[in-house]
Amino acid sequence: MIRQIEPWIDETELKEVTEVIKSTWITEGKKTEEFEGMMRQLTGAKHVIAYANGTLALYASLIALGIKPGDEVLVPDLTFIASANSVIMAGAKPVFVDVDKKTFCIDADNAEEKITVRTRAIMPVHLYGQAADMDKIMPFAKKHGLKVIEDAAESIGAKFRGKHTGTFGDIGIISFYGNKIITTAEGAVVLAEDAALAEKIYRLKNHGRKEKGVFIHEQIGYNFSFTDVLAAIGVAQLKKFQKIAKRKNELRKLYEDQLKDVIEFTYVDERTSLVHWFVNVLADDAEKLADFLEAKDVQTRRFFYPLHMQPCYKDMKQGRDFENSEYAYKHGLSLPSSVLLKDDEVMQVCKAIREYCTKHKSKAKI
Ligand SMILES: Cc1ncc(COP(=O)(O)O)c(C=O)c1O
Secondary structure (H helix, E strand, C coil): CECCCCCCCCHHHHHHHHHHHHHCCCECCHHHHHHHHHHHHHHCCCEEEEECCHHHHHHHHHHHCCCCCCCEEEEECCCCCHHHHHHHHCCCEEEEECECCCCCCECHHHHHHCCCCCEEEECCECHHHCCCCHHHHHHHHHHHCCEEEEECCCCCCCEECCEECCCCCCEEEEECECCCCCCCECCEEEEECCHHHHHHHHHHHECCCCCCCCCCCCCCCCECCCEHHHHHHHHHHHHCHHHHHHHHHHHHHHHHHHHCCCCEECCCCCCEECCCCCEEEECCCHHHHHHHHHHCCECCEECCCCHHHCHHHCCCCCCCCCHHHHHHHHHEEEECCCCCCCHHHHHHHHHHHHHHHHHHCCCCCC
């Protein structure tokens, strides 16, 4: 089976992790600080705070920005469910917004239609490594006095007009879950410009304290800490980041060179420089193509199931105008996109896709 995604873990991670374990300091400490420093360098964010995972990082961001029960937060209809669930966790209501028909990221025009007196924030998601249109989103947020929480879980390395995703809004988060561009197994960082906000985010993960080892707590906080064992994996992964980014983008080019005459590839906005987390195509029928490829031992992944269609959100009235997210779900398919893929494996996948397209003689159009 050619796998859709797998992390690149080797001696580099083993060496870093071994050093941390030998040091016996395995909880959050110096290695986490080193990792945060490397993330500051990579993203250009002023403050970077390591977190247990991306879902909690989003939750803490919402809480730190004052989102509370009764508030509404605009979330794209096409995203991993954690974006919306973090809003529920904060006690607020996620309001689903259709996505742009080219980038599949939140559409500011549709967001305008979803504004109510209760709207307090917008959460653009930089989906599959593709940056959302921050030229539209930031003025839109300003016009309506909204906080901006960027869900950059999938977009490490992606820039919009030269600025790293996750650094436009009040807060951004990046996830390091096992299938992400780089991983720490579980884990995330919060990116912030404002020092007071960064301190709030830190306190929320550290039982309300500014420092560890102190037992007087000025505010209520929790334990969403990272660990130095995870940070060691992260440091090793960041050392390989340029190679990972290069190979990811090479994969997209390889697939595109082979298949662009038979299948549509997802759009790349010229204002962005991306790291293709997944190589995505738009098939006539994503389910059929996925089944065809599975029979040939090629693992793929359908696009996210639109939030308004999710069983767990069926009782939340959200309107019906989600043409583009439904289109994306029907047609979108993520091809094998692991940095470990060999060129001949890519060719094997391409051969199978060409066979499918020739049989079906149809090409999805955006
Ligand atoms: C868009 C998006 N948001 C949020 C998350 C949540 O991150 P985590 O799995 O680290 O909790 C993920 C990934 O898992 C994601 O893809």
